[in-house]
Amino acid sequence: xxxxxxxxxxxxxxxxxxxxxxxxxxxxxxxxxxxxxxxxxxxxxxxxxxxxxxxxxxxxxxxxxxxxxxxxxxxxxxxxxxxxxxxxxxxxxxxxxxxxxxxxxxxxxxxxxxxxxxxxxxxxxxxxxxxxxxxxxxxxxxxxxxxxxxxxxxxxxxxxxxxxxxxxxxxxxxxxxxxxxxxxxxx
Numbered sequence: 062x063x064x065x066x067x068x069x070x071x072x073x074x075x076x077x078x079x080x081x082x083x084x085x086x087x088x089x090x091x092x093x094x095x096x097x098x099x100x101x102x103x104x105x106x107x108x109x110x111x112x113x114x115x116x117x118x119x120x121x122x123x124x125x126x127x128x129x130x131x132x133x134x135x136x137x138x139x140x141x142x143x144x145x146x147x148x149x150x151x152x153x154x155x156x157x158x159x160x161x162x163x164x165x166x167x168x169x170x171x172x173x174x175x176x177x178x179x180x181x182x183x184x185x186x187x188x189x190x191x192x193x194x195x196x197x198x199x200x201x202x203x204x205x206x207x208x209x210x211x212x213x214x215x216x217x218x219x220x221x222x223x224x225x226x227x228x229x230x231x232x233x234x235x236x237x238x239x240x241x242x243x244x245x246x247x248x
Contacts, residue, residue: 065134067126067141068100070110072117078145079113079120079156083138085131097124109148109156135162203233207244218245 063085070080084099100122103111114120126137139161146153147160170178184190203218204211212218215233219226222245232241 062129064127064129065131066097066100066124066128067134067138068097069123069125069141070100070114071121071123072113073119073121074117076121077154078141079117079154080110081138081141081145081155081157081161083134083161097122100124107156107158113156138162201233202248203229203245204248205244206246211248 065083065085067081067083069078070082071078082100084097086096125141126134128134128137142155142157142161145155147155147157149156149158180186201215202211202213203215205218205222210221212221215229216226218224219229222229222243224243229243229245232243233245233247
C-alpha cells in the first residue's frame with residue numbers, strides 16, 4: 062500500500078531543523094536505502110541545502126509523520142514549515158524554497174531563473190534529445206507476452222504489431238475503460 066511521510070533534516074552540530082520534506086513509499090518498492098529513501102537522498106536538493114549540510118558537518122534524518130493520505134501528509138508538511146519558518150523570508154530556520162504541500166506552492170522563480178531553466182531543455186542540452194525507444198529513460202516500453210518481443214515505444218509496438226497507436230495507448234493505459242485485447246503489456 063502506498064504511504065506518505067514527512068521527514069525533517071536536522072543539523073548534526075546543533076540538532077536544529079533546516080529542511081522539511083514530504084515523500085511517498087510505493088509499498089513493497091524498497092530501495093537500498095529502505096522505504097524512506099527520499100529522506101536520505103541528496104539528489105535534487107537546492108544549493109543552500111548543501112551549504113547548510115556542509116556548515117553543520119552533516120545531517121540527521123527524522124521521519125516525523127506517516128500516513129496513507131497524501132492530503133494529511135501535505136498538510137502536516139505545510140504546518141511544520143509554517144512553524145519553523147523559512148530562511149528565505151527572514152522568518153525562520155528552514156532552507157525550504159516553498160511552503161510545503163503538493164506541487165511546490167509558494168516557490169517563485171525569477172524571470173532570469175525561468176530563462177535559465179528553459180535553456181537547459183533546448184536541443185542538444187536536453188538529456189533526452191535524439192533518444193528514442195530503449196535509449197530514452199522516459200520511453201513507454203512494451204513487450205509481446207506471447208513472442209517475448211520488446212519494443213522501445215508504444216509507436217514502435219503499434220507499427221510492428223499492425224495496430225493503431227491511438228488504440229494501443231488506450232489499451233495500455235491502466236485508467237482506460239477499454240480492455241486490452243492484445244498480447245502487449247507495458248514494461
